Amino acid sequence: MRKRTAGKQRSTVFDDVYRTMVQKMPELMIPLINEVFHTDYPEDIEKAQLRNEHLEIQRKLITDSILNISGKTYHIECQSTPDGQMALRMFEYGAAIALEETHQHPADIVPERIRFPFAAVLYLRNTEHMPDELTVIIELPDGREMPYRVPLIKVQAFSLDEIFQKRLFLFLPFYILRYEKDCAVIEQDGARLGKLLDEYKRMSEALNEVLSAENHEDRYGDLTRLIVRITDYILRDYRQAKKGVHTTMGGRVLELYSERLLRRGKAEGKAEGKAEGKAEGKAEATLSTLRSLVKKGLISISVAAKELGVSEEAFKKMAML
Template structure:
């Protein structure tokens, strides 16, 4: 039996973050096995390596690599522009990687999560928050897939209401026509 390959991902790391963690496993025969689990540190992944290794789920947390410099970026135009260029490249690469009808929801959800996490990390730096938001597509309170689902339900409800109204109008017209026919017959038969 192959033991699953696992690792621990540190979104934030520092000098004291270990490269491996030791796990002590107690087997059914009470033997103790020491297992070393490698650690991955988000800050070691560049924008390009995230795309090369198809680790797109790390993109929403990419802003954390700049967390300590966010305030300085808001005051330093060169640093701020470098950050915006990074996010422009992320958006372009994300569009390229996730183009296609079957990947649209994933693209939209990742895009919105990137904005939400950047908004949180940069909560005290309006300029940086706004810049990332504009590049990634603006501030949206709901995920795009949720919005599309909501719009579909609204359209279905509207279509149902229109159908019911048309059905009612047709039914009333048929009823009025039959009533008119019946009244005419009664009048002709002299039973008014």
């Protein structure tokens, strides 16, 4: 992924967020693969993440994400800005991946063909003349021409409703990019700022509803933090807009997330204590939940100590922090 620059320093925020989702929440890649390649994989299908470093004779190629699903290899690159060399790069990546898989055959078996991965490029920003696919024409010595095509996925082409309908939650952290050019106007226009905040409120409530119903509170919290990370970066020079979106997504929503986990811990502790005929089960489950929330940065030590009815020092000792 090509990075967006901030001053003289290059930011890796888009790379970091995308790769965090790929590595820690690979199930988010499945709806994207289904959308691009017209497959119908369930999100919990078994998948293997393949290594993203591929050695060539003179250099090392590093790809963004490669998954193997049902014996098929899927390679998706993420780009924040247009790259005139992207078609050639995708061919290089595809050839390196195909050759690497071919070399995995036993030495005494010479495969008669090599298989390129299913490949696509995820573009976080749209441009006016961006095509729907990249194409490289391969000219063979006998005069034949073979097109190598890679589809483009334009994140900003998907509305919020489409994102939720197709479960493309991978797009949510980058949703703010569609407002990037209008940030200065939004900062000064109360009506437009209100519209932006309403949209993020709708996003948070829909995400909360969907993932809570599926008992995926951890994924909900992780995604929310990534959404906040990107919006904080894009809106870093716009105090009102940043504060509003941060409060909507990073404050109220994470508070709901932590409260839900705390309630669950109390309920489990109560059931455990009842089953054992004593209160220790309840106290231990509540302490465990509070410890987890503190470590994830969702609540402070002071809030956890108050909830447990002890001093901060006592909580630190009990939670072994």
